[in-house]
Amino acid sequence: MKHHLILRVVSKLLIPFILLFALYVQFHGDYGPGGGFQAGVLFASAFILYALIFGVDNAREVLPSKALRFLVPVGLIIYALTGFAGIVMGGKFLDYDVLAQDPQHGQHLGILVIEFGVGTTVAAVMVTIFYAYAGRTRDVDDEDW
Amino acid sequence: MGAEMITIVNIVLLTMLCFSAVAIMLLRHLFAVAALTGAFSLLSAGLLVALDAVDVAFTEAAVGGGISTVLMLGTLALTQRREHRPPRFSLPALLVVIATGGALIYATSDMPAYGDPNAPALQHVVPVYIEGSRNDIGVPNIVTSILASYRGYDTLGEVAVIFTAGIGVMFLLGRRREDEDDEGMVRHGPGNDPESSEPEETAS
Amino acid sequence: MLDAILAHYNYWLIIILMMIGLYIVISRGNLVKKIVGLNIFQTSVFLLYITLAKVTGGTAPILTGKPEIFSNPLPHVLILTAIVVGIATTALGFALVVRIRESYGSIEEDDILAAERAEEEIAVKEALS
Amino acid sequence: MSTEMALALTLLIPSLGGIAIAWAGRYPNLREAVTLITASVLFAVVISLLQQVADGGAPTLMLIEVLPGLPLMLKVEPLGMLFGCVASGLWIVNSLYSFGYMRGTNETNQTRFYICFAIAIASSMGIAFAGNMFTLFIFYEILTISTYPLVAHKQNAEARSGARLYLGLLIGTSIGFQLVAIIWTWVAAGTLDFTIGGILRDKIDPTMLPILLALYMFGIGKAALMPFHRWLPAAMVAPTPVSALLHAVAVVKAGVFTVLKVVIYIFGIELLSETGASGWLIWVASFTLLAASLVAISKDNLKARLAYSTISQLSYIILGAALASSLGVLGGALHIATHALGKITLFMCAGAIYVATHKTEISDMQGLGRVMPFTFAAFCIGALSIIGLPPFAGSWSKWYLALAAADTGMVLVIAVLMISSLLNVAYLMPVVARGFFRPAPAPQPVGAAVAPGARFGLAEAPLLCVIPPCLTALGCLVLFFYADEVVDLLRPIVG
């Protein structure tokens, strides 16, 4: 797809906006629709778009599999550790009230952190799945087309 | 939107959903099916918006219209484009479906009416969520406060599910090139490959 | 009568949709189609949940400061989770389909069953000889 | 040594013996010495308990409570003592015989053979001393399973199918009928402990008693009541020492012993005679008794003939139980001992003949008595004892049974006993007659290479195969004179 100049230009323009929108969705979930999951999907789709236009190998340079393999579990770990933090700070598992000076701040902080965890894992998993498919060689009979 | 308007939108969208589902069932060209699946998801996202579930609609559009369509196209690229067998009628399937559907229709007669503001589900737990979201948590989006806090544990599970899927896909499809030498051989043999079950191999 | 229809038409249409999905899962032999059927089935269950959450005259459950009627937010939360579970299942299912295709050269249930039966017969014959 | 200790030892000694045999497996002489020592020590321990039981004691050992109210426990009573003595005593004799036989025929897998034998004896001890029906059932099943490898010993197709039938029928009947009966009893009576006078009085509808009894009787497949007798001839594919000890003594006697236990301690003789619940059993036993004898006559294979004879003789004991009178029960119990001595003699003789000449068919045994006089003499004595002629032990048990029949007014049963004695003559004596009185066909049968006494023109099997049957034949004679002591020991069981 190297010769699709228009696609390349448009997507180069588009991708930053998608990323920006993803960030907005990630952190604006408290106020409107959205949250970590949706943001993660958007992040991932930006990468997938990049990979489709510029090739998977280029995408892998931006976001190598090694980094992904690290990011996939990290989101979940962040989430789970937030839960443990609740215990350590004297509350129950996943108790955000105790995370900051007063319950409401605690709740805000807790939600922010776990949404970040969700976003990380979701985005990383989606890209991982895409890479896994892309890394597969095609062996399709012609008649199937 | 007025209630009648929503009713009409609902009926139109649901009818279109049914048609696209039937088309998915009958079409043998899997690319067309993929496209229809994407359309199906977007239609249902529209319906979800009409039903006030904006978060869900967002997610459904991103997941159903985006991710799962991409996944399906990826799968088709690696497998085949056409369903080889023509659609055929299956009596057992029909019977199962009729029984299941019958049970649900039977249930509807005692369900709270659609849109009923006095439905039991609205009376019991939900008021606490609305108040709590305002006062205890201070997050305007009630869905977020339930999702992340009241039922935050469910969401932890949800992330674990996604993580499982990631691990699973990596396990099944990951790193093909490096594996080719040792897995490709077994994959094409009729199972019990003698090479892979030599006792010496594990003597270590 | 009309009341009853108005009260439940949404459910009925969703049930029909659900049953089309289930029928595809059971009756189709193409492995991709089965998963698509599963998706339709699940999506209609999501719709069922969201329908039961709807309140006539209500709005999306986001606090805006004005006293308002909200639709029930809890099913929304549940369905968000369920959608994620659904996509996870779909991803795994498709990954399996790809591997099956690589092993058997087909994604049609009939072909695969035929191949497996042939293998089974060979195994039994070897065992008996 | 405390009583409990002794009781525990009866189970432990053969089990440990089994382990020791496995350990000594590579050295045949050591292995066989271990077997013999184990058998002797076991017998000594059993005898040490005898006096206490004769004095009216009931040594008890509580092992563990499996479920509330359902313990595994051992409790010695006279009947069990008798069975225990018979089984452990004859194990010594049989071990000697096994050494001769197994070496004489160059059998494979001898270690496995001795191990399984020890386990079988251990479970026989468990059956003999079981304190409740549940414990008995467990050891009953272990006995079945541990004897399976013995039956399948030869590992050829015939042995395997015979063993399959053996296991299938014994496990099938025990789980299919006996277990159901046990659970029924438990539900009805709330206990399974063996109690004189039974535990079922007023606990169960009298019209259901015959059904429960039938579940027990057919469930105790080892008693070989027709139509569940087929396993016994099938088991004859086993090496002869197995047939001798297990299928003349341990296994089948475990079966009829269980029958007696059930009749005496679960139902109670009085309950049975009051309700007549065992009436049908008299006729089934009589039928088995006669039918098996008739089949025995038609068999030319010696071991098969003896097997059917066993089926027939077992029904004597069942008949004694079915008569539901104290004399009948005594006769049945006595027959456990007398028949055991007689039948083990016959089997060991059959084995000796096989070792010496490799002959199994009766029609081939012309004139063998002249070259194997000891074997055939022993056979003759065993046969006479089984037929019930004085001065051999078998006569006593038959006498008691006949008395019991007369006592309960069952004239027809007396007739059955008479006819069957005649049939006994008809199928056992021809073997003796052929051996002694028919001239041997030329050329003379070639004896085993190591035949002792070849100098005297004899061709007996190895000494270890000949002495044991002679010993047991002698036992038949001795027991005739000491039968009263045995009956005295048994008296308490009929109250």
Add this chain to the structure above:
Amino acid sequence: MSLLFEHMAALQVAVPLLSAPVCSLLRGGRQPWFLALAVSWFAFFASISLLIQVLDSGDISYHMGNWAPPFGIEYRVDAINAFVLLIISGISAVALPYARLSVAHEVDPRRHGQFYTAYLLCLTGLLGGTITGDAFNIFVFLEISSLSAYVLVAAGARQDRRALTAAYNYLVLGTVGATFFVIGIGLLYMVTGTLNITDLAERLPPLVDNRAVQAGFAFIIVGMGLKLAMFPMHTWLPNAYTYAPSTVTVFLASTATKVSVYVVLRFLFTVFGPSYGFVGLTFEYIFLPLAILAMFIGSAAAIYQTNLKRLFAYSSVAQLGYMVLGIALGNVAGLTATVLHLFNHALMKGALFMALGCVALRIGAVSINGVRGLGREMPWTFAAIAGAGLSLIGVPSTVGFISKWYLILGALENGWWPVAVLIVASSLLAVIYVWKIIEAAYFGAAPEGRGPVSEAPLEMLAPLWLMVVANFYFGIDADLTTSVAGKVAATFLGGGS
């Protein structure tokens, strides 16, 4: 330390859950295995301490996020789920020492990290689905376990490609089952407005005649029926167990279906109750015939199998029939049998599949012909098969006997004579298929061309024999298990009526 015990309910699931992503970060080699082992042992320790706490001082309620139920998610531990937790974590604790060599043999070494991650996720899901007191949370955690189970089954593809189709079928049917369950939960939520199980139980009685409740009940039972492979919804099970790697079969066969049975019990007796007309009817007219068919068709199918793993997989279908039968009996003895059999069946199938794994390690495929004459070459392995086989048959002094004893007691208590006889008759079918193996192993001649085979390594034999010994120990001293099971059964029936 008191902090540890105070939060034990949460840690029971949270620790495995956290360990799964950590496991996927590990370098490989033995590390992932070792982490899984440590976590399993911790989970075992946690479940023991929970069971003790519950038996000593009554039910535990743990509020996730400190939100009081029914608003937040509650962990509610009572005797029954503490018992099921013990089964799951106990099996895992024994299976993992066994796993290392078996997995090394059957799974690509480069995939071990992912394999053990999936294993830990499966463990997490099963534990979480059991311990939770929230209906929707059950769904979420069971899906974690199901998804990872699909992956684990598919891991057998290195040995036999049929693992892939087995996993696929498992996935389709499992997802349909989960979706049915969700529909059922939705119907109940619709009319009660709650997802908390205790709360549901309180709010349902006035709604007995509500059709949505009845349909919800049906959907939940059918959904879980698919997951627990209740006949005739068992079609995914035989192949999934057959082609999965040995360790996976050991773990799944002893735990996964048990959790589904537990969920069914929970809904039948805690949420609904046998006194509800429509629930009582299902016992006699649905569960009873299906259970009996399962017992016979499962066992009969087992007899005709040549692949030993599939043979025991079909036997599992039959054994699940026993569990359903115990429910169908509807009395304390029957229910005791079901709860006991959850434990007992885990012991016997765990041992049997472990032994088959040992055989697979040495000779590859485990067919009835392949094991001919192996009894002498692998004496410990086959002695274990014989021992666990006896337990499967239900020979006295084994755990299998204890289960059957209570089942028959339950049948007699109802006066259902024919059922008692059928239970006994189906054990006889077990005699046939178990003996087929014993006979081949001990009395069959080795197939030509098979060289000498050595006994499995001690590392695998030790856990195997631990299970076998447990089969006998809990068969002889059944006091512990029966008292817990009896208590559970009494609570269920007492609370329901």
